[in-house]
Amino acid sequence: xxxxxxxxxAVVLATAYFLGGLLILLxxxxxxxxxxxxxxxxxxxxxxxxxxxxxxxFRWVLGRERSGVIEQFKRDHKAVVDExxxxxxxxxxxxxxxxxxxxxxxxxxxxVQLQLAERHGxxxxxxxxxxxxxxxxxxxxxxxxxxxxxxxxxxxxFDWSDFADFYIGxxxxxxxGKLAExxxxxxxxxxxRHYEEIKEELFRLEGETRFYAISAPYRIDGVEDGExxxxxxxxxxxxxxxxxxxxxxxxxxDELGKETAKAGETSVLHAAExxxxxxxxxxxxxxxxxxxxxxxxxxxxxxxxxxxxxEANGRYMLAVVIGxxxxxxxxxxxxxxxxxxxxxxxxxxxxxxxxxKEARIVTIGRLYEGITLE
Numbered sequence: 234x235x236x237x238x239x240x241x242x243a244v245v246l247a248t249a250y251f252l253g254g255l256l257i258l259l260x261x262x263x264x265x266x267x268x269x270x271x272x273x274x275x276x277x278x279x280x281x282x283x284x285x286x287x288x289x290x291f292r293w294v295l296g297r298e299r300s301g302v303i304e305q306f307k308r309d310h311k312a313v314v315d316e317x318x319x320x321x322x323x324x325x326x327x328x329x330x331x332x333x334x335x336x337x338x339x340x341x342x343x344x345v346q347l348q349l350a351e352r353h354g355x356x357x358x359x360x361x362x363x364x365x366x367x368x369x370x371x372x373x374x375x376x377x378x379x380x381x382x383x384x385x386x387x388x389x390x391f392d393w394s395d396f397a398d399f400y401i402g403x404x405x406x407x408x409x410g411k412l413a414e415x416x417x418x419x420x421x422x423x424x425x426r427h428y429e430e431i432k433e434e435l436f437r438l439e440g441e442t443r444f445y446a447i448s449a450p451y452r453i454d455g456v457e458d459g460e461x462x463x464x465x466x467x468x469x470x471x472x473x474x475x476x477x478x479x480x481x482x483x484x485x486x487d488e489l490g491k492e493t494a495k496a497g498e499t500s501v502l503h504a505a506e507x508x509x510x511x512x513x514x515x516x517x518x519x520x521x522x523x524x525x526x527x528x529x530x531x532x533x534x535x536x537x538x539x540x541x542x543x544e545a546n547g548r549y550m551l552a553v554v555i556g557x558x559x560x561x562x563x564x565x566x567x568x569x570x571x572x573x574x575x576x577x578x579x580x581x582x583x584x585x586x587x588x589x590k591e592a593r594i595v596t597i598g599r600l601y602e603g604i605t606l607e
Contacts, residue, residue, distance in 0.1 A: 275361070278601045279337065281344040282592050288600065290361045293393065294343070295336040299606065302332040319606045329606055337596070342589045343401065349588070350404050353411045368396040409581050417580045419573055425565060427576040432562045435575070440560035442509040442528045445486045445553040447472055449502050452547025468501045469540050469549045476537050482553045506555070520545050524552055531557040 275287035306312035310323040319329040347359035357363065368391055375385050388395060413419070428436070449465030451457060472489075476482060489504035509517060509528040517525040520543070527538045538552040565572070596602075 276600055278597050278604065279340070280593075280595045280597075281341050282348060284344050284348060284359060285361070286340055286344070287361050288604070291336060291340060291604070293397075294340045295332060295604070295606070298332050298335040298339060302328050302335065305331070316607070332606065333601075333604065337594065338589070341592055341594055342585060345588045345592055346401070346405060346408065346585060349412075349585075350408050353408065355404055355407050355411065364397065364400065365393070367400060368393065371396065371400075409577055412581065412584070413577055417577060417584060419576055419580075424569065424572050424576060427579070428565045428568065428572045431572070431575060432568075435571070436563040436568050438560040438562060439509075439511040439514045439529065440531045440558050442531065442557040443555040444507055444509065444528065445482055445555060446505050446507045447486070447489060447502060447551045447553065448505075448543070448548045449550075450546075450548040457547060464501060465549050466540070469551050472502070473537065473540060473551055476553065482535065482537075482555075486553075511560075521550070524550070527552065528554075528557075531559040533557070 275285075275289055277285040278288050278291050279286040303312075303314055303318075306318075306323060306328050307314070312318060312321070312323065312328070319332075320327055344359070347356065347364075350356045351359040356367075358366070372390050375389055375391075378385050379389060387399070391399065409417070447469065449469045451462035451465040453461070472485070475485065486504050486506075489502055492500060492502065507513075514525065514529065517528065521541055523541055524538060527536070532554045534554055534556050536554040538554075541550045541552075543550045
């Protein structure tokens, strides 16, 4: 009797264990299904070097390229943006094809950099899911800092668009540093060659140009007079015509100077000798860009500029060059840090361009072709 009761108890206990295990298994399955439903698998529209491009991230890049393509077709084809704009052909190509091609190029360039960063140990996961996880972590960190009363710089919570710029920008800085030690290392000779290539654009020092500034004010005591403005334009036009006819600028300038001294503030024309150099170049660049362009190139003596409307000072102005001395360049040694930075930026861009061009890009036909815009 006792043996039978023991057997019965063992069977009951085994049954209980079995049922308990089954319930745990069912709970785990339910949890897994719930997690899968919460974040459904993303449709993949392309692959870059084997890395999936989800429809969601492709549409994000597509949105960034959208306005540029609209402006291009409006400018080049006088296109009207209506409900048929994206599907309408212009010279054999539609705006939709153009924006998708641009988006694919952009996402390929982004993926190439992410893959580089992953290989160099800068990031853990180059996939879209990996970046979303990083965004969750960053938002959690910011929320924790706010709760603790600590300063948070930038947004208190990122959305995907802002986070992508933040994350990839920060990653790129670190990636450039890594590559600068290996494939993008800069020798002294390479830096010197780069300096020679960019010195005209970035390291030219302003020369010095002396010029006659002949002006005709049309604003007196802050009040602009229409009749005086017409008179000023006409008077300066006559001066320019005399110079174009071959009259010497020096004697003409002396003549105007005497007339100005005699008439004082009531004189229609004013003449002064001015100097364009490193100290004044910024002023001319901001207030009269055409005059800056004329004087910055060390023009020949006797060069006559066009009549300019100096609205800031309420006058028309004409410049006649007296003489120029070309400026030099900031030296290589004093500019080396800037040269190195510029060279690295250029080399990095070219390197990424090369890798992007060589990357294996595969579109998933039906899914990729099915993406449209409205």
